[in-house]
Amino acid sequence: MNRYILLSSLLVCALSCAPKATIVEQYSLKSPDSTLEMNFKLDSRGVALYSLSADGTPILNDSRLGFELRGTVKAEQLDYKDGTVSKSDVRPCYDFDRDFILTGVDTCSFDEVWNPVWGEEASIRNHYNELLVHLQQKGTSRLMDIRFRLFDDGLGLRYEFPAGGDLVYFVIKEELTEFALASDYTAWWIPGDFDTQEYEYEVCRLSEIEKNFHNNMRGNSSQTPFSTSGVQTSLQLKGDEGYYVNIHEAALLDYPCMHLLVDGKKHSLRAFLTPDAQGWKGYMQTPCTTPWRTVQVARSAEEQLASRLVLNLNEPCALEDVSWIHPVKYMGVWWEMIAGAGSWAYTDVPSVKIDNFDYSKATPNGRHSANNGNVRKYIDFAAEHGFDALLVEGWNTGWEDWANCSKDYVFDFVTPYPDFDIDALNDYAHSKGITLVMHHETSSSVRNYERHLEQAYSLMNRYGYDAVKSGYVGDILPRGEHHYGQWMVNHYMYAVTEAARHHIMVNAHEAVRPTGLCRTYPNLIGNESAMGTEYQAFGGIQPKHTTILPFTRLNGGPMDYTPGIFEQNLKEWCGNDSHVNTTIANQLGLYLTMYSPLQMAADTPEHYSKFMDAFQFIKDVAVDWQESRYLCAEPGDYIIVARKAKGSGQWFCGGVTDENAREFTLKMDFLPEGHQFKARIYADAEDAHYLTNPQAYVITEQTVSSTDSINVKMAPGGGFAISFEECR
């Protein structure tokens, strides 16, 4: 203890007596095209700093790097005379963000083209210059390297802790990485929270975030905001000089998810990691690395959307055989429960113990949607219209009391309700070319899920399910852990790698936000991790939401946003007062703008049956792409993208707008030259409006070539979709 106090005092003295710090070492790195420049500096206090500029314009000013670490000496046991116990593990901590000396520097360049198993394009270039600095804390053998990769579209940096020094096992109290923006950027942000990302976006300057913090607060079954200055990543920013800057992380593995604390006055951001139940933030064993911290820089919103920096910073595919991984277009026995017309539960008792409860003797509530008849109806419809798969939620016992009970043994993931004949329904589906999608709601009882995981995946193999939608609703068990802490980050990856062993694709809802891990584990075909379509039935979503998500949430990987709602007025059919705040044409546009290899047609067969001409687009649209071109975009306003299907080579185009009507003239120069195409345009009708007239659309056809343009008009909350068919 004495040694620790002594050391602290000396440090304080050294810092306070020191004259203004001067730079003692400096290294710079340029992007392959030389437009971006990164500088690494070590000042006279031994503090490591980096800065970033684009075309000579500062993006990040000098920004601090480093950590506060937990000491190895356990503090005196807190006084326990009063019969109360301290819940935290109190130990002295020490600074690991100063007194560094530079022991070496390595540089290299890298250029490759790789082919994702699925994605927005068939091949991706990964091209960067790298600087690796080797640091040692003065007077110790504590080692830390910092690796910088500078791409044409931004910077990645991560900390690496080599073996062989004093750090073997260590615990992070806080990561101190700074992102000191050069000016007061405009931010598209959601509140920082350790347990949910299901918030609507607020747009304001960094300096205004704190005062606006509560504007979009909304309840959630698990919710832990931690500071009125806290925001989540991926954070989209735009500066007055016109640069689009995005801060996120890549390759989040066995480490807590990073939030950002905003210093509004200095327009600077600082890492704020998700804590464990005792408040600590990362358990490390050397050699190890942190995830990458990413700063994407684009000169336009379209360029930002086309950036693959986050994917590039992830490791190559770790699976040898990926032949079983495929894009999926699916329907689901789902929206009717979300909207309130049906129920996941089979019976209405207030509580069940699934091991003892005899469902065969229970009184059915008459609203259970996952029943044999209803599921067959969906199978018939999905098969008739060429879908790949059908999700069925509420198929397994335990839904009577699954949520918000902190219930440990909540589901067993293998026992169907009596009215769900798993054997017969799978046979029936397969006979019609449909695969059922498994559903594993865990209720965040994570130990229970892991205990049943092997049996649950084996059951899927036995019946021919090849994809699972998993869910983590409610507070985490083990209690005190958070959705975005290291414990859960480790779990989500465990579920994905175990699934890969079983050739199962995973679509995890309420899990930690994606950070490009789908490059390494392409069986992670989807995540929710943001406010999805379900919120249209929980009070509605502002129309601009889907014009922001591709800049933020989708930066790390695809989202199971579940588009395709054709009946906006929920009261019509299920007594729900919520209104779906989009037009039908907007819903069609989402199949292009919300990229995912997993796309749902989320509405019911009955609703689609009323609009079969519009439904045709959902049937036609591809879900895996050779090439993508972002034509027009501005976060919070609109996004328009054209994509070429992998395999068929067919082009599609789609767009969405916020609450404002917009008109664009789109050049068709993405089409191959010298060919004629029939463009089938699904557009908002002249009088369409997301609130008053959402179902008004017009479908027109037009013959176009690559030299033509198409004029598109989007209604308030509207959008459009176009399919191109070559004229032969």
Next chain:
Amino acid sequence: MNRYILLSSLLVCALSCAPKATIVEQYSLKSPDSTLEMNFKLDSRGVALYSLSADGTPILNDSRLGFELRGTVKAEQLDYKDGTVSKSDVRPCYDFDRDFILTGVDTCSFDEVWNPVWGEEASIRNHYNELLVHLQQKGTSRLMDIRFRLFDDGLGLRYEFPAGGDLVYFVIKEELTEFALASDYTAWWIPGDFDTQEYEYEVCRLSEIEKNFHNNMRGNSSQTPFSTSGVQTSLQLKGDEGYYVNIHEAALLDYPCMHLLVDGKKHSLRAFLTPDAQGWKGYMQTPCTTPWRTVQVARSAEEQLASRLVLNLNEPCALEDVSWIHPVKYMGVWWEMIAGAGSWAYTDVPSVKIDNFDYSKATPNGRHSANNGNVRKYIDFAAEHGFDALLVEGWNTGWEDWANCSKDYVFDFVTPYPDFDIDALNDYAHSKGITLVMHHETSSSVRNYERHLEQAYSLMNRYGYDAVKSGYVGDILPRGEHHYGQWMVNHYMYAVTEAARHHIMVNAHEAVRPTGLCRTYPNLIGNESAMGTEYQAFGGIQPKHTTILPFTRLNGGPMDYTPGIFEQNLKEWCGNDSHVNTTIANQLGLYLTMYSPLQMAADTPEHYSKFMDAFQFIKDVAVDWQESRYLCAEPGDYIIVARKAKGSGQWFCGGVTDENAREFTLKMDFLPEGHQFKARIYADAEDAHYLTNPQAYVITEQTVSSTDSINVKMAPGGGFAISFEECR
């Protein structure tokens, strides 16, 4: 919130304004032999009380029953403006220990004889009178029943929460059960701690516990004392009127382990449950029950040791097939590592990641005990001397950095070190009639253990291991959970029930203390959960320790105490400064006094080879019993017991003493009448002493019949053992 505050205020008023409470309802219950009487009362405040007397002498005065429960309304999120997060889940709580009304009373009697799969006797009588009171909290539909079972040897009571009332899911803030002893009893106690029971016992009056609390404090790799008034159960007490009273619990399932808080002035004890990471103490779903709270009452120490009340309060055997469960006498590649002569680790690197570390290229440290040659040596010796099994610790990869690193993926439980040929060694052992005992040290990384449990048990099945010693050294992962909390109680039982599916017997070290669950799950053949022989190599243990354990720790089930140390002077052979504070004769006596179906001969073949005549007793002694007779006992002083082997019918007798020499004349009236027996007596030599001359023993033979007596002398820290062979 308002309603809660209002209710609280009214209660305070009602309590403070009320005249002295009067009894409004009262029921009494007598033990089958009418010597014990229990009274249940409900006073004018609606407070439930019970009291207990023996032969008209008060044992417990009126003692309060009930709970404090967590409210269902979540409190306002703590202020998070400062960027710090509350780690606890703060909610208003409410009293559930007053305002009860009695809605019904049931009584019944029960008498059965049951046969344990193994035990101190072949059949056990379970005979009690029962009172079940049905309570409802006034103005609510909150229901609670209290079930009392009064035996001739004490009282069991538990809370039962029926379904159908307002309580469905609820959370316990604290259980308030009181044990208001009628006078200032003398207690044999260890400090209350949420993570370890590895303490030496202190003996003093209840009123003196707080001032003596730190006397026997000793470091442990996981240690959480919570109050200087906290003690653990099973707590042995003795009153001035001569009654031996023991307070413990039975059938601890899916509930936190109970500690006791001592009110020295009132000589009263109160339940204090082990909290979870957030400080809450029990997650309940109705219908459910708590474990039994037990108050054993005996007129002599021998009677207390013979009480089977804790077993009787557990449910009958839950396993259909128990043919694979059997007692085990074993040796181990263990003591040489504990003492410091060998190592669990194969190499001396500071840290490994077991998935990546290539042991085949590592430099062996030359001290790895679980190597092929050494294990064969132990197999040979164990086989030659008729043992059943051999434990091998340190056989699997990961021991380089297993402890105190809060390491998640610490072991995989299936990969042997390169010098442990699992296939060949099992074949070799089996060819000699020896079964290897598996070792699963979890390092308390419990998620990691559960992830590997199925594979680990399957590997055991594949190689023919039928028993596992598991260990939980260090702080629990998930971090913030405790060894004795509900989370871990649930885990230990999961490991036992999963093991039963694989026909595997479990001996769990550092797990929660046993509460008689071996009746229901007889594959739980052992536990540590107290300071065992290993502490003789960690500084030594006071001689009286083993004269107390049978009253306390063994009250809930057998202990893998690992007796049989013949070389007391560890410095002799491994440079360890610790001294084993017993004589050899004491070590032999432990095979009788420390009942277990799993008995180890813990010392090395080399040390046994020097004392083969004394070793003969370890070879001969049985480990499963038809009948047991406690001949003389006093906690902290001495224990002498005679036991008749199941099957052979052979009698054995043994005793141990504390630091004082003692002499007893033992009547042989337990022997069958009319037969002659050759008694082979292993006794301390005249000049034996646990400190100065521990290896001095004499072996004599004597012919005796049931009408004879044998005189035994025990040296300080000594003991004796006798085997009886019928003369034919």
